[in-house]
Amino acid sequence: MSAERFQELQSIYLDGDPSPSEVEELATLLREDPTLVDNFRQELHFLDLMEQAVKPERTFEAFVNGLETRVRAERTADEFMSELLPKLKAVDEAQIAPVPMEKVHAFPTWQRAALATAAAAAAVLGALAFLDPTSLFESGSATVADSGDTQPVVSPHTSAGAVWEWQNGDILPVGKPIKIESGVALINIAPGKSITVEGPAEFMLKSASEGVLLNGKLVAQVASEDEAFKIEIAESPDDMPTFKRAPSMVIEIAGGATGITKSGDQIQTSVFSQQGGAAIEFERKEKNLGPFESAVARTDNTRPQIDTAPFDLSPYQAHFPLLSSVSDFSDTVRIGMPGVPDPFQGQNADSGSIKMHMERDWGQLKAPLLVDVVPQKLEGMEQISGGKKELLAGDHVRSYLLQLDTLEGKPDEEDPEYINASITFEDDIVGLSTSQTTLSQSDGLAGHASQKIDPEKIEIRGLESGDEVSIREDGRTLDVRMKANKRQLNGELRVFVRSE
């Protein structure tokens, strides 16, 4: 064994996509030479710290939120919920001045959304200042001074690492795009008006009371007495809908809210937006509950990311019937905008043993999506394995969920039967999710609202050893051979195909 080989394997393990044989080789080397283990352990340790430092889903805040959910799931003592977690999340309230919302009704829908989310923008910044011991707003940035319709003037204020050309004292131009490369700029438009723009973004002031968001993300914060402030959102260059992760929201549940998801929960959501409309979704997890009657989602931005998806934040409700006496349940809830065509139209094709759900019939990935396999090349009946395991941000995909049910009553050990299927999709297959992990992770983005997962089968999602999946050389036809037995109650497979 050479040191170089160990370094190479370790490097592949840490940053690459190791094959099973490479991992086994690494394990062998570690076993043979214990002096290598400490180094390897340190690398793993540091790798995790790096992820905690840069990955939004691994921030301290996200971790505590997860802990909160876990505590509820475990039904730990109420005192934990009532005393400890608020302390963990404690923010210096004195620095937070939410925007009163009484006058919001005077604005068009999308402005209400911006204003509503703005109410929590200060909380975001305060929370971050708490979570990140370094000051969030440590560099100078811009304030647009406003005295009626006078020229907006930059004055000293703060920003969160905004990379842009403006300095304190500059005059922000009217009628010219203001570009923010990255970071978040908090621009105060005195008195009582401010906007928070997250780069990359372009924003244009039309006057001290009017602006246009050309692209990117923006939250407006306006005092209740100031009704003249207006921000427009430039029209999308095309009608292609997008979907992405969004700020967490607070869910309010009416009825038998006895599950894990409770009223007041802050939950991760996804936003599906499209010119003229949008929808949100969130994952609901319940345990030992009866049905609850309805859920209302409203934004309550607690994250640095902000979003301008044009929601109507006046409460809109959807009823989500649940199975009674369910012991454990996980589902994706989606709420569409009033008056907007359902962006989640789908269909089920049930062959008896195979149910195929057409989940999302459009979509552009805003972030890489983890899948189990991505076909590298499609030749003959090549078994797909290995290869890259992410669909790239920007890819347009359509998703299908195959539920491959057991053949009822067949013996599980001897003389197993197989479910064989050949399914031809309308375009090239670009990725497959075949494991519990990737299925669960992609449920939020790709899952269909009508998709029902038997709670007893949740823990055995995905394919098992012995199941075979291959793609024909046309790149579109999937051949599935599933071992049917009593243990495998419900094999699942998510298929992503290209969507142009």
Added chain:
Amino acid sequence: MLSNDEFVELVREHQAGLRAFIRSLGIDGMWVDDVAQEALVIAYERRDQYDPEQPFRNWVWGIARNCVLNDRRKTARRSRILNDNVTDILLSTSSVCDEVEGMNDADQQRMVALQECLQQIPEKSREMVRQRYENNLKATDLASHLQMNAAAVRKSLERIRSAIRRCMEERLAEHTGATTELQSRISPPKIVSLPQE
């Protein structure tokens, strides 16, 4: 028994290191926080068993280690372990008293230093870090973006990590003993020498 306030403070202080410790046992990055949360819930439920004479860190680390051991014994379909053999080795050679290089510094302080050092690396390196660790792009994907080969990308990432670690060590050495935690939080970033790309 630990009071709630004490428990909260200890969680805040040690959560980053706890998660990194769990990762160093070969747990899949996607499941590290899950295991850490599991360990903390158990710790809270058993806080009356905690001996205040012993470091809280070791106690919770031990609980987390047992969580990983339990996972290793399971044959459940859902596995939080990347590779059984690798985890077996890491478990068999670790103890909760292990001090990984520099790990005796407060985890919180280490994270502060890390954040500061990330701001100091060259823009190209920062972008690579962002793509790799925030967007989760693997070396092969990064290679196609950067028109490099995957091995070169991995080498670059290795160098960047080394540079950041050196930077952290310098910062932690500066803070040791002389500054309060609060002071270390509000200290302006110091420019340190890092290798250019």
